[in-house]
Amino acid sequence: MQDTLAALRGLQEIDRHIYRVQAQLERLPQELEDRTQAMARLKEALEERQYSLRELRARIKEIEDTTTGLRQRLRKLEHESNSQKVDAAMLASYQHEIRQVKRTISQAEDDGLRLVGEAEQVSANIAELEARQTEEQTVFEEFQNNVATETAEAEKELAGLQEQRQKEAAASIPSDVLDLYTKLLDTRQGEAMAELADRICQGCFVEIPRNLAIRLARNTELVQCPNCQRILYTWG
Template sequence: MNPVLTALLGLQEIDREIFKVESELERLPKEEQQRSDELGKIREKVAVKSQEVASLRAEIQEIEHTTVGLRQRLKKLESSSNDGSADAALLASYQHEMRNIKRNVSGAEDDGLKRVGRAEMIDEEIAALTAKLTEGETVFAEFQANVATETKAAQAKLDELLKERSTKSSDGISPTELETYRGLLKTREGEALAELGDGLCEGCFVNLPKNIVVRLARGTELVQCPSCDRILYTY
């Protein structure tokens, strides 16, 4: 095998592991943030609904206050109608006002009941959301502890791998070849090389043109897959 390929395969072995550990180190804080954001959304919902229920309760109180006033007026009109002091015209006017008041009280009571119903519904929603939030916070606390442990382990593993890689020689690999290799590690998720298997690239499973296979067999240069760009090798 081309000595450059042999050296690259040696590096690939450890760079694959490094890629995995680095991906893990990237993924963990992202997932933590995502979970934290989800809890934040629930908290926000609870706040919005609490606000909504508070203004409903204020409206209900306002309605109760109004109906108390209307009832007092009604009582007064009833006693004035019954004490014999009012003439026919005044009595008619009292009755007209009393009908209006009764209608208004009845309408206000309907409104009030509707708001009470809605407030109770929202209270239930808040209770459900709060339960969900409490549970989510417990799970999140456990998750955070795990993330801390896993991050520490992954960091230690990475240090170890980096130390190991520093002992691997990249002698004989030209700077351009190294650059190509490193670029592929990034774009091809830690797999910069692919084996030639039965006329196809084992990295992307695309059939390779004959001239590629021939060039690879010659073993004098690095040959890349025309489809996925990975550096091809064969035993």
């Protein structure tokens, strides 16, 4: 039984390694996907800002055109009000309209200034996002290359480990024990064995009955933890 347990522990070493490599092989494409999505979100945010900027610039242009028209109107009114033919009532009417046009121009200029300020902010934000995008694109491409390399390496490593596993498993482990071990490996996420220390299973940290500990110490049979079912072993 000592030999079988030793062989199982050897196998467990390899399987732990296999589980780690398999987890890595699952994690890598997931991480690549996450990063791809993050890049897409950044691009979307940038496009949204660029759209806002175009809108703001169009509104600023509109205001500029309006004020240009209003200034022309103002000059015309001022010219007409200075004419000799204008009587007092007409002059009052002109002056009233001039005041109104001036107010409208002033209002439009305020609006224009506010929009120019907003556009500047959006511009600065775009520049910031573009810089970030350039920077992250480099990191992303590096990561993408690394994923390809790491995946290839992990796959090669996994093939080697599986070959090694096959050899060790066939060599010195009875098939019924191997079946039990393999089943446990699956249900216990890669840890089919557990050390027993002071009658505590180190796999689930539950204390096992004294008689089981004695049976394990006799070393004549395979003993499983009654709680987590892992195959128990002791150091030595």
